[in-house]
Amino acid sequence: MRYLMSCITCLALCVSLTGCASDALNAEAEGTSADQNQTVVSALWAAEEVLDLGNVAAASSDIVRGTVEAVGEPRTAVIEGGAYDGLTVVYRDAELVVTRGLKGHCASGEVISVRLLGGTVGDLTFVYEGEGDVSVGEDVSLFLTDQPDEIYPRADGFGYAIVYGVNGKFHMDGDSARRGAEVPDEYRDASFDELVLAAGSRD
């Protein structure tokens, strides 16, 4: 009898906990404030193009390794012209201290600006799925372009954007390079030497 009671208690607790977890997930998905406005941009990647290191390197104007020194406050811009005419986007600029340039003109010690889409300003949240986000202090290798998709605002100090978002950003740990969790497992890991080789390093 006690055993039966224990099992019933277990099941009741599990059902209750599952319900709580689902509610929390739904609240997160739907946003928590009644007056929030959200714009979401999602896409379908061309696997052959964005997962192959050689192709990502070929699409890059610059490839660098460096340390993220700062990530600026989110700002808004309205895209004028092109496929996203009139769209209000939220972006941040990250400052990266280059420790090694692998392709392009960025030199060691130079500070470059990398524009990232996504963030919240006032009551507008802008979600840009697949962006290669960075954090302050992070050691990264970035495949960059100075001629990005026209959804990136070019004014106010634009320097670079990451080529193919999460597919062009590697978190570095010594000689190990790793793409974000949004990339399929079999394509996430590389060595720094492989990045150098793909870049056809000028150093």
Add this chain to the structure above:
Amino acid sequence: MRRITAILLLAACVVGFWVPGVKSAQAYSLGYGRFNNATGYWTYGPLWNSSWNSAASGGAYQWTAVTDCPFTYSYNIALGNLYGNNVQALNLGATGKVGVTVYSYSTSMGIYNMKIKLNTYYPMATDGRSTAYDVQSILTHEFGHGVPLNDITNYYYATMYAYTQKGETWKRTLYSDDIAGVRAAY
């Protein structure tokens, strides 16, 4: 002994449901917002290739056809234009993206201004040829973003898998996880 078994059972359940990183069988990821009245009205935008009409309507229909779920994509020129929801075909350049969906959401309007953009920079076809990306596969995926479901990377055969390749046609129809996703949303 029985009490220990019961405690272990409880612990296993708690770990399974609560510890971050422990994945359940579910992979779908719900996006932001919902369509009001569980209906997404849509039409063709000014930039569209009418020879792809059946591929577009076929892509939208996959989500409508899910049973035990009230959600519907409804082709309606007037209401599609009113809400700003349309499908476009245009050259977005070498962005690595064969399709893009942009939508807005507010609590009063629900999802609106949903623009599905097929990137014609890349070769497109409707016959499943190995040298081009499949129009209906892309559009079924993009209509899924409007549901709204996010990209996933742990079910290769799911329509909402974040990547596609030339000649791939299985995204034209939904995988069980996609179906579970739209049912969870509505």
